[in-house]
Amino acid sequence: xxxxxxxxxxxxxxxxxxxxxRITLSILLPALVLSQFGQLQAGMAMSLGAxxxxxSDAPGPVMHxxxxxxxxxxxxxxxxxxxxxxxxxxxxxxIEILLFSFFxxxxxxxxxxxxxxxxxxxxxxxxxLDRPMDATDVIRESLLVVAGxxxxxxxxxxVSRLQPYRLAQQAxxxxxxxxxxxxxxxxxxxDTSTLLDDNYRRLIAEQVDVSEKQDAVREILFKSRRIVTxxxxxxxxxxxxxxxxxxxxxxxxAMYYDYSDIRERFGKSGILDQFAKTxxxxxxxxxxxxxxxxxxxxxxxxxxxxxxxxxxxxxxxxLGDQEGSKLVLKKVLVSLRTxxxxxxxxxxxxxxxxxxxxxxxxxxxxRFVSHQEIDLKSFQDxxxxxxxxxxxxxxxxxxxxxxxxxxxxLPYGHHSYWVLLTISVILKPAFSLTKQRNIDRISGTLAGxxxxxxxxxxxxxxxxxxxxxxxxxxxxxSAQRINYIVMVICVTPFVLILFSFLGISYxxxxxxxxxxxxxGGIIAFLASYLLFPQWESDLLTKPMxxxxxxxxxxxxxxxxxxxxxxxxxxxxxxxxxxVYVTSANLSAAFDRMLSEPKHKQRxxxxxxxxxxxxxxxxxxxxxxxxAQLTGEPRIYPAPLLRPVKRSLFSLSEGLRQLGxxxxxxxxxxPADIDRPASTSDDSLLSEQLNFIQQVSSDIxxxxxxxx
Numbered sequence: 001x002x003x004x005x006x007x008x009x010x011x012x013x014x015x016x017x018x019x020x021x022r023i024t025l026s027i028l029l030p031a032l033v034l035s036q037f038g039q040l041q042a043g044m045a046m047s048l049g050a051x052x053x054x055x056s057d058a059p060g061p062v063m064h065x066x067x068x069x070x071x072x073x074x075x076x077x078x079x080x081x082x083x084x085x086x087x088x089x090x091x092x093x094x095i096e097i098l099l100f101s102f103f104x105x106x107x108x109x110x111x112x113x114x115x116x117x118x119x120x121x122x123x124x125x126x127x128x129l130d131r132p133m134d135a136t137d138v139i140r141e142s143l144l145v146v147a148g149x150x151x152x153x154x155x156x157x158x159v160s161r162l163q164p165y166r167l168a169q170q171a172x173x174x175x176x177x178x179x180x181x182x183x184x185x186x187x188x189x190x191d192t193s194t195l196l197d198d199n200y201r202r203l204i205a206e207q208v209d210v211s212e213k214q215d216a217v218r219e220i221l222f223k224s225r226r227i228v229t230x231x232x233x234x235x236x237x238x239x240x241x242x243x244x245x246x247x248x249x250x251x252x253x254a255m256y257y258d259y260s261d262i263r264e265r266f267g268k269s270g271i272l273d274q275f276a277k278t279x280x281x282x283x284x285x286x287x288x289x290x291x292x293x294x295x296x297x298x299x300x301x302x303x304x305x306x307x308x309x310x311x312x313x314x315x316x317x318x319l320g321d322q323e324g325s326k327l328v329l330k331k332v333l334v335s336l337r338t339x340x341x342x343x344x345x346x347x348x349x350x351x352x353x354x355x356x357x358x359x360x361x362x363x364x365x366x367r368f369v370s371h372q373e374i375d376l377k378s379f380q381d382x383x384x385x386x387x388x389x390x391x392x393x394x395x396x397x398x399x400x401x402x403x404x405x406x407x408x409x410l411p412y413g414h415h416s417y418w419v420l421l422t423i424s425v426i427l428k429p430a431f432s433l434t435k436q437r438n439i440d441r442i443s444g445t446l447a448g449x450x451x452x453x454x455x456x457x458x459x460x461x462x463x464x465x466x467x468x469x470x471x472x473x474x475x476x477x478s479a480q481r482i483n484y485i486v487m488v489i490c491v492t493p494f495v496l497i498l499f500s501f502l503g504i505s506y507x508x509x510x511x512x513x514x515x516x517x518x519x520g521g522i523i524a525f526l527a528s529y530l531l532f533p534q535w536e537s538d539l540l541t542k543p544m545x546x547x548x549x550x551x552x553x554x555x556x557x558x559x560x561x562x563x564x565x566x567x568x569x570x571x572x573x574x575x576x577x578x579v580y581v582t583s584a585n586l587s588a589a590f591d592r593m594l595s596e597p598k599h600k601q602r603x604x605x606x607x608x609x610x611x612x613x614x615x616x617x618x619x620x621x622x623x624x625x626x627a628q629l630t631g632e633p634r635i636y637p638a639p640l641l642r643p644v645k646r647s648l649f650s651l652s653e654g655l656r657q658l659g660x661x662x663x664x665x666x667x668x669x670p671a672d673i674d675r676p677a678s679t680s681d682d683s684l685l686s687e688q689l690n691f692i693q694q695v696s697s698d699i700x701x702x703x704x705x706x707x
Contacts, residue, residue: 006287010177013294015059015170020478022159026050026152028473045141048127049148052076055120057152058113058481059167059216061223062160068113069156073149075121080145083128084138093129094404097420100125101400105393108429109382110374122424129404129417165234168220172242173294175213179249180287182206186252187279189259190272196259200612204587207615210249211584217242233354240349241293248286248342250576250626255335256619257328266329271315275329278308278336285343292350302347305340309333327684388539391532392429399423399527403520418513422520427527430536432595434528438521440485445517448492449510455493456506469497536593537602541658543586544607547614548655548699550578552648554621555692559644561628564635572629579618587611603706610702617695624688640686643693650696654703 011017027047034043056072057065079100086096100122107118124145133141160167185203188194221242266272281303288300316329382390403419426437455468475490492513500506553575561567590607655661 003284006291009291010173010294013170013291014174015167016482017478018166018170019057019059019481020474020476022155023051023054023152023477024470024473026054026155027477028470030148030151042140042144045144046148046151048124049073049076049145049150050152051148052120052124052145053149053152054156054477055123056113056117057156058116059171060113060219062157062164064113064223065160066153066157068117069149069153072117072120073146073153075117076124076149077142077146079121079125080128081138081142083125084131084133084141085135087129087131090408094401097125097404098397098401101424102393102397105396106379106382106389108389108392109378109387114374119424123421126417126420126424129420165238168217168238169296170294171213171217171220172238172245173290175210175217175242176245176290176293177287178206178210178213179245179252180283180290182210182249183252183283183286184280186255187276187283190262190276190279192263192267192272200615201608204611204615205591207253207580208584208588208591211580214246214249214580233352237349237352241346244342244346244349246573247626248339248346250622251335251339251342253580253615254619254623254626255332255339256616256623257332262328266319269319271312271319271329274312274315275332275336278305278312281305281308282336282339282343285347289343289346289350302344305343309337309340312336385532388429388534391534392427395527395531396424396427398531399427399523402527403523406519406523418516419520419523422517423524423527426521426524429534430592431528431533431597432536432592434524435595437484438525441488441517442521444485444488445492445514448489449496449514451489452493452496453506453510456496456500462501465497465500469494469501472497535596535600536589537596537600540586540589540593540607543582543589544610544703545655545658545660546582547579547586548651548658549660550575550582551614551617551621552651552655554579554618554625555644555648555651555696558621558625558628558692559641559648561625561633562636562641562644564633566633567625567629569629572625576622583611583614583618586614606702606706610699610706613695613699613702617692617699620688620692620695624685624692636685640689643686643689647689647693647696650693650700654700657700657703 027050030046030050031040031043034040034046053069053072053076056068058068083093083096086092104118104121107114128141131141182203185199185206188199188202189196221239263272282305285303285305288302292300312333316326316333319326319329381387384390400420400423403423407419422441426434426441428434428437455465459465459468472490472494476487476494479486479490495513496506496510499509557567557572557575590604590611593601593607594604
């Protein structure tokens with residue numbers, strides 16, 4: 001299966017497409033069925049309730065999804081009821097917009113799922129603004145919204161009941177797909193036509209995506225009691241595969257070498273092209289494994305990579321001495337063999353009829369996921385300008401009220417809610433995200449509007465138009481969590497065709513939509529730039545501190561292993577996870593800073609160097625420490641430990657310069673231990689440890705220049 005076919009298969013079997021299909025049908029059916037009985041308005045109210053609660057139905061454990069949907073349904077009823085009466089007076093409506101925009105935006109302090117519940121509440125408020133209703137209609141509309149919410153929740157939970165493992169399979173498949181893409185980027189380091197700095201940026205960006213995908217899998221697997229305690233083959237296979245995939249990811253990350261030196265020494269020999277080709281073949285095999293898990297049906301026969309590895313070995317052996325030391329190429333080959341063996345183990349596990357259970361107590365899965373407490377104290381603690389969530393909530397409230405006030409002076413009809421809708425979806429906590437959303441929203445609305453007008457003008461057949469509307473609905477809800485501009489391109493013609501069916505002039509609607517989007521985008525942009533802005537360059541110290549703390553713990557585990565101490569497997573994996581998560585957070589923050597105004601950026605080259613050096617450090621520590629776990633504990637000679645201690649000192653000193661004192665000195669080694677003398681086998685290890693010390697020292701120097 002070629003790359004394009006795999007991408008299509010991944011999407012059609014993904015949770016994004018299945019969610020899009022479920023949401024589309026859940027929204028469409030109430031309106032279609034009730035319209036047959038002359039109750040189109042009631043059907044649309046139910047569809048609105050279904051749409052609203054679907055926003056809180058993000059992938060995750062069934063219990064969390066159920067609680068979020070119940071909460072969202074209750075809030076939807078309350079907001080619909082309050083807005084229905086508040087809209088009878090412009091002043092009371094303005095006060096409601098101000099208070100609700102602030103209150104529901106503050107839900108972000110409780111995590112992403114609570115944020116989606118708050119977003120749904122704002123959506124139902126905005127969509128109710130221009131609905132002319134009397135008191136009886138308000139009560140009726142509120143009940144219909146709850147009925148629609150209940151309808152969608154029932155469908156969603158029923159699907160989960162019938163397919164209890166489907167969401168975990170899809171999340172794990174997407175995670176493996178992201179790791180395969182990262183591995184393909186690794187292959188480009190051996191392609192001399194690729195610029196190293198550009199490839200590092202791509203690698204770091206992909207690491208962020210992998211980290212997010214791994215967190216999503218952990219949330220589903222480790223917080224789902226049914227899977228963690230499962231005795232069936234499917235549940236055990238999912239757990240075993242994810243554990244093995246994370247270990248494989250570590251092996252891929254640890255496969256770091258001095259690419260500039262390798263290119264200089266072996267670039268003309270042609271052997272680097274063989275390395276790049278072999279790594280890409282391994283990434284394709286890994287991609288097929290992810291697709292097999294996601295589809296649950298094997299469509300690809302595993303390919304034996306051994307002949308390619310043997311050919312690579314022969315090519316290395318035939319290199320002349322004039323090419324320089326071949327040791328580094330042999331090390332790369334060893335890493336590729338290990339990766340190939342791990343891929344074979346994954347493929348074999350997929351074919352096994354039974355899977356041995358994994359001890360929950362031994363792995364302590366609960367320690368690998370965070371637990372968010374929802375309490376009043378957290379809300380109160382964030383009522384300060386030092387809280388980024390509070391700043392954002394105030395910003396949203398002011399922007400929404402301003403947008404509402406401006407629309408009161410606009411000369412045209414009842415579609416001004418689109419301005420507030422635009423503000424609510426564009427305005428994000430980070431300026432860079434608001435800026436990108438603005439660009440995507442305006443360009444997507446223009447492109448989608450042209451598509452919608454073209455269909456309505458040149459394709460008069462109503463059945464065909466309805467078919468297009470359903471396709472655009474499906475595209476909207478499938479892309480809403482992964483590709484914002486695609487979602488906007490789809491939602492605009494969907495709305496235009498819908499209004500056309502309701503007897504409203506689509507040309508007038510298209511014109512209003514674009515104007516409203518432009519106005520809402522301008523308000524959101526100005527609010528993000530002028531109202532309590534927090535620039536990423538001012539916030540980077542915190543993620544820099546976090547990655548240094550994580551790497552200090554990582555290096556400490558290395559020192560413990562070299563000192564003969566037993567390293568607990570769970571402790572090691574927790575430290576590894578912390579390194580990956582903090583590295584991804586720093587990379588994401590750095591990427592956001594680069595999207596901010598140039599005059600607001602500071603030390604971007606130094607921060608980039610800091611990001612890359614920490615990546616190199618963790619990769620080299622992982623390469624040694626993971627090897628220590630597989631063998632018997634051994635006490636290494638004291639001279640061999642000095643570079644590790646110096647590395648810890650450099651990192652701790654760098655952390656101190658960033659404002660954090662660990663107060664945790666490097667432990668002295670027991671004096672009564674008879675340490676063996678260095679052996680010839682230790683020379684390579686000594687070289688690796690000295691390199692770790694040098695990288696740690698370079699990190700300290702970068703921090704000095706940043707400060």
